[in-house]
Amino acid sequence: MKIVVPLKQVPDLVEDLEVxxxxxxxxxxxxxxxxxxxxxxxxxxxxxxxxxxxxxxxVAMAFDGEDVDKMLFTAIAKGANKAIKLNGSSPTDIHQxxxxxxxxxxxEGFDLVMAGVQSADGRDGHLGPIMAEYLSVPCISVVxxxxxxxxxxxxxxxxxxxMLGEFEVDLPAVLGIQAAAQAxxxxxxxxxxxxxxxxTIQEMDAGDLGAGAGSAISSMAAPEKGLGxxxxxDVEALMAVLKDKGVA
Amino acid sequence: MAxxxxxxxxxxxxxxxxTFEMLxxxxxxxxxxGGSCSAMVFGSMSGQTDQMGAADTVITAExxxxxxxxxxxxxxxxxxxxxxxxxxxxxSTSMGIDIANPVSTxxxxxxxxxxxxxxxxxxxxxxTSQMYGGKMNVVSSVDGALISMVLAxxxxxxxxxxxxxxxxxxxxxxxxxxxxxxxxxxxxxAADVDITQSDILVAVGRGIxxxxxxxxxxxxxxxxxxxxxxxxxxxxxxWMSKSHQVGKSGMKVKPKVYIALGISGAPEHxxxxxxxxxxxxxxxxxxxxxxxxxxxxxxxxxxxxxxxLLEELD
Numbered sequence: 001m002k003i004v005v006p007l008k009q010v011p012d013l014v015e016d017l018e019v020x021x022x023x024x025x026x027x028x029x030x031x032x033x034x035x036x037x038x039x040x041x042x043x044x045x046x047x048x049x050x051x052x053x054x055x056x057x058x059v060a061m062a063f064d065g066e067d068v069d070k071m072l073f074t075a076i077a078k079g080a081n082k083a084i085k086l087n088g089s090s091p092t093d094i095h096q097x098x099x100x101x102x103x104x105x106x107x108e109g110f111d112l113v114m115a116g117v118q119s120a121d122g123r124d125g126h127l128g129p130i131m132a133e134y135l136s137v138p139c140i141s142v143v144x145x146x147x148x149x150x151x152x153x154x155x156x157x158x159x160x161x162x163m164l165g166e167f168e169v170d171l172p173a174v175l176g177i178q179a180a181a182q183a184x185x186x187x188x189x190x191x192x193x194x195x196x197x198x199x200t201i202q203e204m205d206a207g208d209l210g211a212g213a214g215s216a217i218s219s220m221a222a223p224e225k226g227l228g229x230x231x232x233x234d235v236e237a238l239m240a241v242l243k244d245k246g247v248a
Numbered sequence: 249m250a251x252x253x254x255x256x257x258x259x260x261x262x263x264x265x266x267t268f269e270m271l272x273x274x275x276x277x278x279x280x281x282g283g284s285c286s287a288m289v290f291g292s293m294s295g296q297t298d299q300m301g302a303a304d305t306v307i308t309a310e311x312x313x314x315x316x317x318x319x320x321x322x323x324x325x326x327x328x329x330x331x332x333x334x335x336x337x338x339x340s341t342s343m344g345i346d347i348a349n350p351v352s353t354x355x356x357x358x359x360x361x362x363x364x365x366x367x368x369x370x371x372x373x374x375x376t377s378q379m380y381g382g383k384m385n386v387v388s389s390v391d392g393a394l395i396s397m398v399l400a401x402x403x404x405x406x407x408x409x410x411x412x413x414x415x416x417x418x419x420x421x422x423x424x425x426x427x428x429x430x431x432x433x434x435x436x437x438a439a440d441v442d443i444t445q446s447d448i449l450v451a452v453g454r455g456i457x458x459x460x461x462x463x464x465x466x467x468x469x470x471x472x473x474x475x476x477x478x479x480x481x482x483x484x485x486x487w488m489s490k491s492h493q494v495g496k497s498g499m500k501v502k503p504k505v506y507i508a509l510g511i512s513g514a515p516e517h518x519x520x521x522x523x524x525x526x527x528x529x530x531x532x533x534x535x536x537x538x539x540x541x542x543x544x545x546x547x548x549x550x551x552x553x554x555x556x557l558l559e560e561l562d
């Protein structure tokens with residue numbers, strides 16, 4: 001069984017985000033990119049399935065861009081069998097990115113696509129279910145728990161309040177992964193460097209990206225601060241609040 | 249004139265709050281534009297259309313009571329194709345993600361995710377999305393039909409919680425391909441503590457840094473006779489059990505006091521705790537969205553603050 005994990009970088013939300021001169025996008029100069037945390041969860045879950053013997057092969061895939069080689073080598077260092085980089089004109093939104101990945105996985109072949117459930121910059125939807133639609137295969141999102149046997153996957157989908165729905169889905173299928181069974185593993189820098197020397201990243205043409213989201217951003221801005229929090233200068237002030245609320 | 253379709257959501261025989269939030273907003277937009285509002289309900293929820301008073305019409309779909317991503321999405325596709333609504337409102341929820349994306353892609357209708365506001369403008373709509381973990385408001389404009397994925401907590405559910413007897417139409421829905429089968433609902437495991445009942449919560453987020461450092465927060469919780477809670481990343485890292493998680497996929501809490509340590513305040517977390525009467529946030533990032541909902545804030549290092557507090561409380 002073969003699992004493809006599409007990977008994507010997103011702005012690191014720990015950093016300050018600035019809007020550029022157009023007022024419609026983040027200032028790319030200031031943005032620090034990192035692997036989308038949910039993609040990391042998807043990769044981890046895929047690797048766990050491989051290690052359990054349920055899957056034979058895990059393929060990491062990404063669209064070309066800054067530091068993408070390093071991200072893909074890191075995926076191999078963590079245990080992916082191979083990495084594929086897509087080339088072509090850059091996707092402008094999630095729909096186009098999903099089309100690029102759908103084209104590539106159709107060529108590569110797959111039993112399961114495990115995508116991160118969402119990304120913080122996903123204005124026009126969610127990668128996994130859009131890919132599934134392009135591929136005409138079933139999809140379940142917000143998945144935390146996957147097992148595979150006999151041409152089908154059994155998955156647990158999160159609802160609110162800690163409830164789960166359990167489903168069976170025929171393969172091939174796409175899953176939007178919320179969380180892996182364990183925290184995503186770490187690949188030591190030395191190992192990534194070694195992989196960089198010994199492994200190669202396969203390249204593939206992304207093909208036709210389609211029409212895209214069909215909507216445009218008219219403006220982007222940090223939220224206006226409402227009344228907001230009353231800022232406290234020291235612990236003394238904090239103690240006063242706690243006493244006032246009858247907590248301390 | 250905006251004709252709006254609200255895709256309702258239900259779990260264990262009850263409409264979820266997001267349904268009424270969307271209905272209230274849909275009714276407002278329908279009235280202001282001289283349009284109409286329909287609510288799509290699934291399975292035997294058709295027996296509870298008296299709760300759908302905010303809608304002019306209820307469209308029923310015989311797809312079974314248990315939610316099924318494939319069957320429900322196919323049903324919504326059928327109804328949208330047949331009725332061509334101008335605005336389709338779907339929750340930015342576990343169920344909504346399964347439905348909105350395939351409908352959008354199959355029918356070529358733009359989707360805007362993470363919507364916190366929707367305004368009818370000209371022949372189309374403008375939506376404000378909370379993106380980048382709530383750090384940016386992004387306004388999208390769409391000229392024609394639109395699928396808006398509504399973030400829970402954006403609109404007042406009470407506005408949409410209207411009883412009445414709207415006209416009911418049964419829809420002719422196409423069956424799904426049968427490739428997805430519902431097996432069972434799994435209730436959350438019995439927890440050592442029910443944080444929805446706590447008076448005081450000390451909640452930790454990613455800013456705590458490591459599993460060992462959670463001890464610091466636990467000490468504070470003990471000193472304040474509070475219970476300990478956390479945001480999603482802490483559960484995903486395996487540092488705390490899911491029964492402590494506050495937010496969209498965790499618990500909705502309403503303690504008297506909520507002390508957020510190193511929590512940035514992504515919309516998914518805020519959804520679970522914003523009803524708290526006193527929120528105190530400690531986070532070194534002065535731009536963290538948590539400070540927008542907090543009543544009191546500090547931008548000091550959380551370990552310094554907690555250490556000093558413990559001394560004071562001692």
